[in-house]
């Protein structure tokens with residue numbers, strides 16, 4: 001249902017928004033789809049609770065802000081702006097941690113220095129050879145639930161698989177994945193400040209250890225690349241950015257992707273009958289489900305007119321990628337999920353200089369996951385009823401806490417060649 005909101009009051013983004021962001025986006029659309037003032041109820045990490053900010057929803061406006069240098073990222077300069085924009089004087093849960101001083105939160109020249117050494121490791125060509133290892137990982141994660149009548153797609157498949165992929169990519173030991181997964185979950189949640197701070201400190205300590213080790217005995221992994229090309233604290237912050245941004249979004253894409261297919265039984269049957277449709281389906285899942293719902297912060301360095309609205313200097317701005325990806329001024333019939341035409345011009349991976357560095361890895365990862373699920377679970381079906389689905393309390397990461405599925409009889413692996421491969 002579209003909530004009715006008085007024209008002038010800021011929209012509160014709360015638990016209803018996490019459950020159904022598109023209800024809020026429809027309300028904004030009814031007001032003319034212009035930049036809109038909001039209050040983000042949930043605080044997390046460096047963002048205080050009840051933060052007053054602007055949300056940009058139309059495709060055209062989102063693209064404009066992504067490329068306009070008057071909207072900046074600088075974690076040092078933004079901290080006082082967060083504090084000034086917090087209604088009721090709320091404090092950020094963790095203002096001191098060096099984890100957030102990474103490429104995702106800074107503009108050039110810092111951003112260039114941090115991102116440039118990594119770009120070549122994340123091109124489509126660089127990640128393509130990972131396909132076979134990803135397939136083996138997905139097969140082995142699925143083997144662990146073989147024989148179960150049902151399992152949790154989030155905790156038993158999507159997270160272990162996507163964490164495994166990012167561990168292997170960075171060179172983080174897989175046996176540590178449970179531990180740092182718990183820390184990342186706390187750091188990206190609305191946990192109590194003491195809990196959040198202590199898990200952030202543990203994460204820093206853990207990453208420091210890995211970086212120090214790679215300085216002693218490097219290998220050809222990305223952690224070594226970070227350890228040798230950056231100072232210690234920069235290497236730690238980059239490793240955190242890659243870990244934190246690099247698995248939850250991918251896991252959420254797999255889960256919400258299955259969910260949207262489940263709501264379209266004919267399309268699901270087509271994908272299950274023809275695995276060559278998987279890459280197009282994944283592209284459409286990215287657009288339709290947008291696992292990165294609201295962007296990270298930006299702030300206006302001066303008053304800027306966007307879509308006919310003047311956003312004052314010093315305002316905090318979030319880009320609603322999920323809304324832009326359903327903008328009917330850009331996509332025909334945008335709420336419809338289709339596997340017939342890839343709509344690759346979506347903004348699920350952002351754009352401009354901060355476009356997702358992991359986009360080729362993420363696409364490949366999701367394609368392999370679905371290819372394995374389709375081939376090995378011909379009768380896979382969702383069991384959690386919609387009224388029992390619990391969404392993560394995050395304005396950024398849109399994902400379910402759990403989704404029970406029944407796999408049906410599992411076909412044995414390893415399989416034949418899959419989507420995008422020569423048969």
Ligand code: HEM
Nearest residue numbers: 103104245246249250292295296348349350354356358362
């Ligand atoms: C389906 C999976 C993914 C989605 C939907 C996604 C989405 C995004 C989006 C929208 C941004 C831009 C945020 C902004 O401008 O505020 C971004 C940035 C970023 N992503 Fe991803 N991402 C995914 C997977 C990954 C993976 C696998 C990695 C790690 C290899 C990764 C690492 C990053 C990093 C480090 C940034 C910051 C880049 C910069 O600021 O220059 N992401 N991602």
